[in-house]
Amino acid sequence: MTDTSKYLSHLELGERDETFLDSNELVINMGPQHPATHGVLRVILKLDGEKVLGTECVIGYLHRGVEKIAENRTYTMFNPYVDRMDYVAAVSNGLGYCEAVEKLLNVEAPPRAKYIRVILTELNRIASHQLWLGTHALDIGAITPLFYTFRDREEILKIFEKYCGARLTTHAFRIGGCQYETYDGFEREVKKFVDFVRPKIDEYEELLTTNRIWVERTKGVGVISDKDSIALGVTGPVLRASGVKWDIRKAQPYAAYSEMDFEIPTGTHGDTYDRYLVRMAEMRQALRIISQAVEKIPEGPIMAKIPKVLKPPVGEIYHSIEAPKGELGYFVVSDGSTQPYRVRVRPPSFVNLQALDLMVRGQLVADVIAVIGTLDIVLGEVDR
Amino acid sequence: MRDYFYSYLKSDATPGAAGNMLWAFIYIMLIFMGLSIAVIAMNWLERKVLAHMQVRLGPMRVGPHGLLQPIADAIKLLIKEDIMPAEADKLVFWMAPLIVVTTAFTTFIVVPFGPQHAVTDMNIGILFMLGVSSLGVLGIVMAGWASNSHYPLIGALRSSAQMVSYEVAMGLAVVSAVLMTSLHGAGIYATGGGSGMGTLSMIEIVRAQQEQQAWFAFKFFPLGLVAMFVFAVAMVAETNRAPFDLPEAESELTAGFHTEYSGFRWSLFFLAEYSAMIAVSSILVTLWLGGWLRPFPNLLAGPTWDLVFSLFPGLTFLALAGLTSGFGALLGLIGLILFISPVRAWVQDIYWFVAKVAVFMYLYIWYRGTFPRYRFDQLMKVGWKVLLPTGLGVLIVTAIVGVL
Numbered sequence: 001m002t003d004t005s006k007y008l009s010h011l012e013l014g015e016r017d018e019t020f021l022d023s024n025e026l027v028i029n030m031g032p033q034h035p036a037t038h039g040v041l042r043v044i045l046k047l048d049g050e051k052v053l054g055t056e057c058v059i060g061y062l063h064r065g066v067e068k069i070a071e072n073r074t075y076t077m078f079n080p081y082v083d084r085m086d087y088v089a090a091v092s093n094g095l096g097y098c099e100a101v102e103k104l105l106n107v108e109a110p111p112r113a114k115y116i117r118v119i120l121t122e123l124n125r126i127a128s129h130q131l132w133l134g135t136h137a138l139d140i141g142a143i144t145p146l147f148y149t150f151r152d153r154e155e156i157l158k159i160f161e162k163y164c165g166a167r168l169t170t171h172a173f174r175i176g177g178c179q180y181e182t183y184d185g186f187e188r189e190v191k192k193f194v195d196f197v198r199p200k201i202d203e204y205e206e207l208l209t210t211n212r213i214w215v216e217r218t219k220g221v222g223v224i225s226d227k228d229s230i231a232l233g234v235t236g237p238v239l240r241a242s243g244v245k246w247d248i249r250k251a252q253p254y255a256a257y258s259e260m261d262f263e264i265p266t267g268t269h270g271d272t273y274d275r276y277l278v279r280m281a282e283m284r285q286a287l288r289i290i291s292q293a294v295e296k297i298p299e300g301p302i303m304a305k306i307p308k309v310l311k312p313p314v315g316e317i318y319h320s321i322e323a324p325k326g327e328l329g330y331f332v333v334s335d336g337s338t339q340p341y342r343v344r345v346r347p348p349s350f351v352n353l354q355a356l357d358l359m360v361r362g363q364l365v366a367d368v369i370a371v372i373g374t375l376d377i378v379l380g381e382v383d384r
Numbered sequence: 385m386r387d388y389f390y391s392y393l394k395s396d397a398t399p400g401a402a403g404n405m406l407w408a409f410i411y412i413m414l415i416f417m418g419l420s421i422a423v424i425a426m427n428w429l430e431r432k433v434l435a436h437m438q439v440r441l442g443p444m445r446v447g448p449h450g451l452l453q454p455i456a457d458a459i460k461l462l463i464k465e466d467i468m469p470a471e472a473d474k475l476v477f478w479m480a481p482l483i484v485v486t487t488a489f490t491t492f493i494v495v496p497f498g499p500q501h502a503v504t505d506m507n508i509g510i511l512f513m514l515g516v517s518s519l520g521v522l523g524i525v526m527a528g529w530a531s532n533s534h535y536p537l538i539g540a541l542r543s544s545a546q547m548v549s550y551e552v553a554m555g556l557a558v559v560s561a562v563l564m565t566s567l568h569g570a571g572i573y574a575t576g577g578g579s580g581m582g583t584l585s586m587i588e589i590v591r592a593q594q595e596q597q598a599w600f601a602f603k604f605f606p607l608g609l610v611a612m613f614v615f616a617v618a619m620v621a622e623t624n625r626a627p628f629d630l631p632e633a634e635s636e637l638t639a640g641f642h643t644e645y646s647g648f649r650w651s652l653f654f655l656a657e658y659s660a661m662i663a664v665s666s667i668l669v670t671l672w673l674g675g676w677l678r679p680f681p682n683l684l685a686g687p688t689w690d691l692v693f694s695l696f697p698g699l700t701f702l703a704l705a706g707l708t709s710g711f712g713a714l715l716g717l718i719g720l721i722l723f724i725s726p727v728r729a730w731v732q733d734i735y736w737f738v739a740k741v742a743v744f745m746y747l748y749i750w751y752r753g754t755f756p757r758y759r760f761d762q763l764m765k766v767g768w769k770v771l772l773p774t775g776l777g778v779l780i781v782t783a784i785v786g787v788l
Contacts (some may be wrong), residue, residue, distance in 0.1 A: 026534065028535070028538075050538075050542075050760050050761075140756040140757060141756040141757025142755065142756035142757075143438070143752070144437060144438050144753050144754065146438075147438035147440055148438075151439055208756075211755070211756065213755050213756045213757070213758055213762075214756050216758070216759070216762050217759055217762075364759060364760060364761065365538070365760075366759045366760060367759070
């Protein structure tokens with residue numbers, strides 16, 4: 001048994017009575033091998049019976065030093081690495097990185113490339129939310145939605161595979177645009193997918209939205225106020241469910257989002273149920289964006305004119321996009337050489353995970369699971 | 385010896401009541417085997433039915449449609465290394481699964497598969513059944529304690545709290561059914577004949593339903609139905625199944641009280657869980673759904689209908705034979721044997737009982753595919769604030785209606 005006390009300094013644990021019959025507090029270790037911590041998150045829980053007195057997240061089990069690797073790779077070579085951070089939304093990661101470097105190079109992707117980027121990123125948003133819904137529902141005990149969502153997510157992965165040959169770590173975009181032109185029938189297939197998945201989202205909602213047990217398990221659980229969310233830097237659906245209408249696609253439009261017509265769904269209570277509703281609404285909005293983009297996609301080149309060897313001018317840039325989980329930012333520093341001097345990633349999962357302790361204090365063990373699920377973290381991104 | 389063997393067949397009492405130890409032993413063996421087969425079948429069915437609810441196929445590789453999968457799994461469990469945690473309390477750890485499995489099987493002594501198809505007929509049958517099945521919680525607490533680990537301990541605590549609180553509601557529902565055995569009611573609630581003597585014997589309870597010509601689920605409408613509903617919810621909680629599967633909530637406590645168990649010991653818990661499910665379903669069927677009685681005994685009465693209904697077991701097997709390819713011939717043969725007149729008479733009670741229990745086993749699977757899991761405090765709320773008052777109310781109203 002490992003000594004957990006050194007992690008628990010801020011939990012005011014004090015001296016522990018070593019007898020087994022100590023009835024005061026129970027410290028249990030959840031993870032890194034645990035069915036509901038979504039990977040290798042380790043949470044140390046201090047319990048009073050079933051009540052959570054405090055938590056401590058121990059992260060780093062999936063640390064691969066992605067940011068350090070960037071310093072030893074050229075700008076182009078580092079591109080595939082970012083797919084491995086949030087591996088359920090690899091397309092968004094790539095988009096953020098490519099746009100950051102493009103900004104640094106002072107080039108802009110051609111309109112057609114921007115539209116392809118929007119379509120694929122929004123498809124990825126749906127895939128990511130579907131995976132979230134399946135695993136979140138599974139954590140709360142509803143095992144059936146998982147299979148429904150995975151069945152439908154498969155269709156998205158098939159489109160990715162046809163477009164760029166990979167299903168998960170897609171490496172779909174290049175700095176300056178896209179490497180591949182869309183395949184024959186891409187638009188038709190995407191439209192077909194939109195028509196296919198719309199009723200499926202209703203199907204998920206049918207299983208859960210009015211399910212009494214689901215509502216009881218999620219309403220009023222893991223509440224976080226708008227003030228706390230902003231103070232902790234929480235972004236994405238978690239922030240919007242607390243009633244803050246903040247979406248980078250609207251606030252600082254990138255790619256072709258300024259030409260799209262969509263709404264930002266927000267919640268009011270900031271609880272798990274609202275976050276669920278917000279994400280469900282976001283999936284519908286994503287479908288709306290996709291069908292607009294497919295209609296409006298212009299003809300033309302897909303790659304901007306960029307040099308073979310990328311040597312951005314000395315300088316630094318921060319560029320962020322709205323990834324499915326929140327604000328995904330890249331801070332890239334260039335020293336004028338072919339390799340970035342420093343790449344710092346602002347991963348939404350990592351920042352959102354900070355809110356866990358605040359959200360579960362005073363609640364029950366079962367709620368910790370629900371809250372980890374509702375935060376929608378991916379450990380690849382938390383640990384990088 | 386031969387006389388001893390054959391004399392029982394002529395009597396129409398249970399072996400226990402007839403004092404025939406040889407047949408009692410045979411019955412015990414039959415029930416033990418039947419139960420094991422039922423658990424294996426339930427295992428396969430759960431995986432298949434659940435799979436089809438979840439747009440997948442389930443086991444398909446071992447045998448036709450994965451029919452041999454449970455057997456393969458059983459072999460795997462039997463030959464697994466026997467692991468006991470170093471810190472565990474050895475004796476208690478060893479005894480826990482034994483206690484759980486023994487209590488689960490012992491309850492079947494009084495389950496009446498037919499008027500003479502039970503090991504024995506106790507005059508306190510239902511009390512015995514509730515009492516013994518409640519003992520199962522002891523094994524669970526022992527398992528959680530002996531593992532000397534946090535997750536099993538929390539699982540065991542949850543389990544004991546849950547089982548104790550749902551037993552109260554369960555008991556109240558049972559009492560209202562027992563009350564019905566002696567009450568005839570008046571006016572719209574009037575029922576048929578019967579001795580008017582209350583009874584706790586499982587067989588006598590079914591006989592009372594036969595004499596009063598009403599399954600207790602439909603007696604004093606809607607009181608019987610509500611009592612059955614209370615029991616049906618409580619029994620799911622009692623057996624720790626979804627949506628009340630908190631003690632073994634996979635996403636929270638990995639596997640709850642049996643986290644540290646593996647191999648054969650774990651399979652005993654598994655066996656006990658499924659036989660407990662069958663046991664409580666049997667109680668429900670006996671108390672409210674007429675046990676071994678066939679449907680519509682008064683609407684569709686007469687020798688012709690008796691004959692038609694007695695053909696059902698054989699027809700079921702023939703239908704199953706039509707559905708399957710590999711085992712079809714075997715099932716068809718069993719079906720044909722079940723058409724033979726003496727066998728038919730002997731088997732039909734068992735058939736109706738098993739068919740009714742099977743409905744509830746299916747419901748168990750259905751719940752699992754549909755519901756999320758309750759949280760602990762919500763579970764307690766449902767038990768103490770909804771089921772208990774409802775059960776108590778039904779009991780009081782049943783008593784009043786019956787006396788009127």
